Amino acid sequence: MRVLGLILAGGQSEALGPLVSKRASAALPVFGKYRAIDFTLSNMVNAGIRKVGVLTQYNPRSLMDHLGSGKEWDLDRKNGGLFMLQPYVSQEGYYWYKGTADAIFQNMTLLRRGEEDYVLIGSGDHIYKIDFSQVFDFHLSNGADITLLVKELDESYNLSQYGIVELAGNRIVSIVEKPQEPKTKIGFLGIYFMNKYLLMELLYNYVTKGEVDLLNIVISQLDRLKVCGYMFGGYWRNVKKGISEYYRINMDGLKKEIREELFYRHGKIYTKLKDFPPPKIGGTALVKNCIVSDGCVVNGTVENSILFRGVFVKAGAIVENSVIMQDTVIEEGAVVRNAILDKEVLIRQESRLVGRDSIAVLEKRAVL
Amino acid sequence: MRRVLALILAGGHGKRLGVLTEKIAKPAVPFGGKYRLIDFTLSNCVNSGIYQVGVLTQYRPHLLNNHINIGRPWDLDRKKGGITILPPYLGGVSGWYKGTANAVYQNIEYVDSANPDFVLILSGDHVYAMDYNDIIDFHILKGAEGTIACMEVPIEEASRFGIMITDLEAKIIDFEEKPARPRSNLASLGIYVFNWNFLKEYLTKDENDGSSTHDFGHDVIPRMIDESRRIYAYRFSGYWRDVGTIRSYWESNLELTRPIPPLNLYDRHWRFYTQTEEMPPAYCAPTSKIVNSVVSEGCEIHGTVENSVIFQGVRIGENTVVRNSVVMTATNIGRDCLISESVIAERVNIGDRVIIGQGEPAPSELDKEVYNDRITVVGMYSRIPDGLLVGKNCVIGIGVTEKDFTSNVLHSGGYVLGKE
Numbered sequence: 132m133r134v135l136g137l138i139l140a141g142g143q144s145e146a147l148g149p150l151v152s153k154r155a156s157a158a159l160p161v162f163g164k165y166r167a168i169d170f171t172l173s174n175m176v177n178a179g180i181r182k183v184g185v186l187t188q189y190n191p192r193s194l195m196d197h198l199g200s201g202k203e204w205d206l207d208r209k210n211g212g213l214f215m216l217q218p219y220v221s222q223e224g225y226y227w228y229k230g231t232a233d234a235i236f237q238n239m240t241l242l243r244r245g246e247e248d249y250v251l252i253g254s255g256d257h258i259y260k261i262d263f264s265q266v267f268d269f270h271l272s273n274g275a276d277i278t279l280l281v282k283e284l285d286e287s288y289n290l291s292q293y294g295i296v297e298l299a300g301n302r303i304v305s306i307v308e309k310p311q312e313p314k315t316k317i318g319f320l321g322i323y324f325m326n327k328y329l330l331m332e333l334l335y336n337y338v339t340k341g342e343v344d345l346l347n348i349v350i351s352q353l354d355r356l357k358v359c360g361y362m363f364g365g366y367w368r369n370v371k372k373g374i375s376e377y378y379r380i381n382m383d384g385l386k387k388e389i390r391e392e393l394f395y396r397h398g399k400i401y402t403k404l405k406d407f408p409p410p411k412i413g414g415t416a417l418v419k420n421c422i423v424s425d426g427c428v429v430n431g432t433v434e435n436s437i438l439f440r441g442v443f444v445k446a447g448a449i450v451e452n453s454v455i456m457q458d459t460v461i462e463e464g465a466v467v468r469n470a471i472l473d474k475e476v477l478i479r480q481e482s483r484l485v486g487r488d489s490i491a492v493l494e495k496r497a498v499l
Numbered sequence: 500m501r502r503v504l505a506l507i508l509a510g511g512h513g514k515r516l517g518v519l520t521e522k523i524a525k526p527a528v529p530f531g532g533k534y535r536l537i538d539f540t541l542s543n544c545v546n547s548g549i550y551q552v553g554v555l556t557q558y559r560p561h562l563l564n565n566h567i568n569i570g571r572p573w574d575l576d577r578k579k580g581g582i583t584i585l586p587p588y589l590g591g592v593s594g595w596y597k598g599t600a601n602a603v604y605q606n607i608e609y610v611d612s613a614n615p616d617f618v619l620i621l622s623g624d625h626v627y628a629m630d631y632n633d634i635i636d637f638h639i640l641k642g643a644e645g646t647i648a649c650m651e652v653p654i655e656e657a658s659r660f661g662i663m664i665t666d667l668e669a670k671i672i673d674f675e676e677k678p679a680r681p682r683s684n685l686a687s688l689g690i691y692v693f694n695w696n697f698l699k700e701y702l703t704k705d706e707n708d709g710s711s712t713h714d715f716g717h718d719v720i721p722r723m724i725d726e727s728r729r730i731y732a733y734r735f736s737g738y739w740r741d742v743g744t745i746r747s748y749w750e751s752n753l754e755l756t757r758p759i760p761p762l763n764l765y766d767r768h769w770r771f772y773t774q775t776e777e778m779p780p781a782y783c784a785p786t787s788k789i790v791n792s793v794v795s796e797g798c799e800i801h802g803t804v805e806n807s808v809i810f811q812g813v814r815i816g817e818n819t820v821v822r823n824s825v826v827m828t829a830t831n832i833g834r835d836c837l838i839s840e841s842v843i844a845e846r847v848n849i850g851d852r853v854i855i856g857q858g859e860p861a862p863s864e865l866d867k868e869v870y871n872d873r874i875t876v877v878g879m880y881s882r883i884p885d886g887l888l889v890g891k892n893c894v895i896g897i898g899v900t901e902k903d904f905t906s907n908v909l910h911s912g913g914y915v916l917g918k919e
Binding site: 162163164165202384385387390393394399400401402404406408409410411412413414416417418419420421422423424425426428438440 | 531532533571572755756758764765770771772773777778779780781782783784785787788789790791792793794795796799811
């Protein structure tokens, strides 16, 4: 079975505020060394997908820098490999991607060329680990036209922010986007699997008529095609849902069972290498319940926090319940609590940053 | 631009590292939490802009070959040049490499095909940061035919090195390999620059000399100096270590845990590259207590770690104390253990309530030459049963299993080896 992977990584997200002022949400750093897109991309590669298109639009620089030639995912290949699909200017004018279906439609060449029979469409914003080969088997054994990944969402998800699905057996009978009063607790996870030629047909038919959203197209087919829901039981979160969700995801990395699921089951999560030395924890340090990444030097107190690569916590500094991104420096005597510090932030001696009702956020290169 | 080719001698056994090099070549020995010894020399090459590198292997090369592969982590996967592994081969002169000089002699064709102006001869088992451009510039400036990097060492250690005496212009007028009574403390670091045509001449002379041991330090360099060729000494003042013994291996690892370590791994302008397995960052649990230590990716630390270097993917259980020790990749240590002054190799499994490195030091019953300090060494893939008590200066071999232990005490100086 040959599968083409497509990753939607172009969307804008106001909910993430300063964290996305210089990057796409798919390029958000998570768990100390990863970017959000690493999860979907690694899941695809681990399932044997050798050709992946990444659809970007909003602030793509850091995403493109991160993915490079796809080397870390073994996607720097003569056949297949990684394709960055940017909106572009042509003789017919220029177009931004108007929606998910439109984005794929504008890159029809990638679908037309190549010998893949199926397309797996994911999002760069989702944090999860899955064995996609089970989805492929499910699709075939159910004789589905389209398989959507769904999950029973507990109370930690705000159901009115998700597509809510109604199932009859395996078959999806209705999908309502962001309902005020959700009928079920089953949410659509933004992951589609279908026959490539079916997708091409749908795109040619609907995008040309002005329907630019892929989910709307699928919804319009529910009574015509066999659309099945694959119930995913594992950890799944969407970084794009806002700062508190982003913070929560990072903190979930401190839970053993979540680390085991994400990093040690069904293959690895790959990311861009940085060649930092291992972290050093000094004589004056106190480190409890933390993720500490390569290149860190910790001499202060750090509790319940995620330290990304190259973070420097100097002696006497206190960091609690915080997410500290790459190359941020926290100087002597500073206090950081309930905060997200973006990359290359400098917290000077004796300064205090304490998030009280909500999480305090400092943007990239801020100095306090 | 002068063309420079680097040849890294990586065939050595490193006998004095005991079980650490029983199954792997010395350049493949892990160091500093995520590296292997050869990474330092390879990284120095690419950081110095040398992208044509030959690695001469001989002793147990599999792990080393696997590590180097096509040289990707060092950006040595190139269309032109790049990295070439040079094992001994048949059909040429003689098969096995008889010595360092003979190893280069057997690869004259390889070097000739690159046609370099200078050849840099390096060792794959030293830990240091050096910009080779400095020694090459020095070599050119002196109009030398050969240049040897050297460093002043304490006089009592001088007999472990090649010792040289220079004139005021830094020209070497005398050279002795490992002299019993050293006349100077200027030690060779095993880093040489030669004009290629000049070196070729002397390699050929050496090959045709039946009495030679075909070693650079013993034969080739003394001959060059006897014949008054222009060989100069380049003084190097940075950090350089030959981790040739278990003691120096243990010590130079632990040096990295000091507040300001002599070897700066954190210099963004002089990075050390390596091939590692992809792992998530280290996790330090609420019960952990870590001080003065290096803790690598993939670790899950629940116990106490003091003055130690912990490699990737190590798991340390609750209420366990690891002190003044080196614990290599993917080793698993259970609960309630006490590990001190030990070197634990890769993929070892240590049960619960195990004590290693306690008691009065005693001379080794296995090999007094190699195990001459108080450090206990555990070989890779070994399995240590629950409740075992191991003294100081002990040796547990490679692939030892629970069944190999006859009692639950291994007294100081004792050893247990695995059944092949």
